[in-house]
Amino acid sequence: MGRKGKQRPRRVRKAKERSNRAVWSVIPAGHRPARHIIRWLRSIQELAEFQLARKDLKANIWRFANAVAQCPGFDPASMTVMPLWQRLQERFGFPSKSISNYFRRLRDWGVLAVVATGRTAEFTPKSSGRTDNEAAIYVLLEKVEEEGVEKSSVPVPNRAVNNPPHARAGEESKLNIDAATPHASLKRAAQRREINHQLLNRKAPLWNPNETTSAKTKRERREAERLASLELQFRSFPLQRISTPHVAAICRPFFRAGWTIRDILHAIDWRPNTDARYHHDGANGVENTGAWLKFRLGKWVRKDGGFYRSPSQKQAAENAQRKAEQRAADERRTRDRAERAAYTPPALGWRERFALLQEAKGA
Template sequence: MDTRAGPVPAEGAWPPPPVREPFSPRDAAARRASAETAAHRREVQAALGRRTAPLWPVHATVRPTTARATRQDWKQVRRLAGLELQHHALVLRRISTAYVVAVAEPCFEAGWSVADVLHALDWTPQGVRYTHDAVTGIENPGAWFAARLRAWAHQDGTPMRSVDQRRAAETEQRRAEAIAAAQRHAARRSREQTAGVEDGAAGVVARSQDPADRDRRPFRVRWAAQIAAGRAEASGRAGRQ
């Protein structure tokens, strides 16, 4: 028996141990997400801070200009287009550029431009403007971005024609209609001119058959010739009798 041990203290003599707050995986995930969001913001701000001109033309299709583009060329072009999207849509700066490109990639492959994607963030395919200003109250920018673009997709997931593509198709249709109208007008004028030439030729033939047009001698000469012809015809009949 250890005689060095002191008497057992009475209950309540020592203060209770500190209570540790329960650890929640959700809190840890929230802290990690906040850190990633902050890192994405710093990355995007650093890239846009060096922007002195549009990183990609807003009305141009997102594809390399070279004929033999490599995979790295495609990746770089889409990254520039994604950064240009984040420059105009402030809410997209809260997510990474790679995430923006991943969501918008089907639209880029369908020939959409940066301006088309920005239009889809504010307008429905039916031409109705969203009431939300796309600036405040968005807790999950990635999900919001995907939902706005999903509204412009068919049931099979393929993107619809964008606003720029619709305008280009309408312009081409008006151009084709103008060309067809000009061709119809030219054909009608050609038929009218051909008919006019034929009518003029018929008039010339009719006039050429007129004796007055065939014999342009003075009237007195023609009258004397007719009298002489009549006398000669009468003498001939008398001789035959």
């Protein structure tokens, strides 16, 4: 009988740790070994997870990826690398905990795969005759391009070219910029992919548009503001051009002032305290969507720094006033009923009292 419980996978033999069979057995679907180490580094920059990471984490992972690419033990035939933790600690100054964290992130992002795990000398089989520690083997991965896309074999010029002299009679030689349209920044493209992915998978409102984002802890409040901003992007198409953290940063003061998603959507289209609606909705002709959103919401900030009451706050105040007036009227009616119920009529009628009064005057 075998041992009970979950066992760690057995390490690939030293002689076959870089073979095609060992390498391809760990490559996930939709990936392949990187064609070049430079292409591998560029593929990391194109990842949405990398572009949307914090600025400090992004810089550290990029430095770590370059350190892994410079480690000895790189095999260009199998695109495998054998990074030594001791070298990463001594030469590049990475703590052991950070090295483990960065390796885990690169594996989760699909740019690294473990071919052979590391092993210390005490766990090395005695029959092998080796008494040294064995480092882990990783394969550098890149995503497989989609097939069926028609590609032109003509190279696209990437710089300005001059017409040859006397190419056309009677025309001067002019500078023609024959280059492809520059792509948007990688970060903006990653933000758009992330937003589209979340919005396409939306099956229910990410946040109730009539509720505020108040929460007990800071983490819960931040998560509520993120979900509310994402739902705001779903309901307002122009806001999908910028990232969800950008929308949350602009709307955060309004969220914490008790505004709801419907209030912000109203403030984007309407001027405060008037029935005037903006003629432009921001779908076309707006280059800086963040500045446009900040300008529209800024109209709802008073000169003293306070906020005008949002539509939901106005409605809540009107409802509270109406309930207070109704409660006061009910109290008056109850008091009048109590006074009428406590009134005791006299024993004699008014005629008897008048007769007695006349008799008293005649006497």
